Amino acid sequence: xxxxxxxxxxxxxxxxxxxxxxxxxxxxxxxxxxxxxxxxxxxxxxxxxxxxxxxxxxxxxxxxxxxxxxxxxx
Numbered sequence: 001x002x003x004x005x006x007x008x009x010x011x012x013x014x015x016x017x018x019x020x021x022x023x024x025x026x027x028x029x030x031x032x033x034x035x036x037x038x039x040x041x042x043x044x045x046x047x048x049x050x051x052x053x054x055x056x057x058x059x060x061x062x063x064x065x066x067x068x069x070x071x072x073x074x
Contacts, residue, residue, distance in 0.1 A: 001042045006061050011047050014039060 001021055005012065012020070017039045025035040045062050052059045 001038070002046060002062055002064060005042060005046045006049075011043065011050060014043065017043060 001017075004020075005017070018036075021039060022035055025038060026032075030038065045064075049059050049062050
């Protein structure tokens with residue numbers, strides 16, 4: 001997801017991300033609330049890197065070394 005979002009010229013909304021990636025994530029076996037957290041986390045990562053770019057820092061495309069998602073304890 002990070003690669004596909006990074007190639008866009010803008011940061012898509014959560015609704016847009018949901019329409020693009022929900023079916024793909026469900027096919028991989030994730031539950032609905034996991035899909036939502038993954039979509040939000042990916043957007044946060046890309047948005048943070050783009051903000052660094054706007055501030056003049058040298059930034060390369062984010063590379064995730066392991067798959068993570070922030071999930072509530074419950």
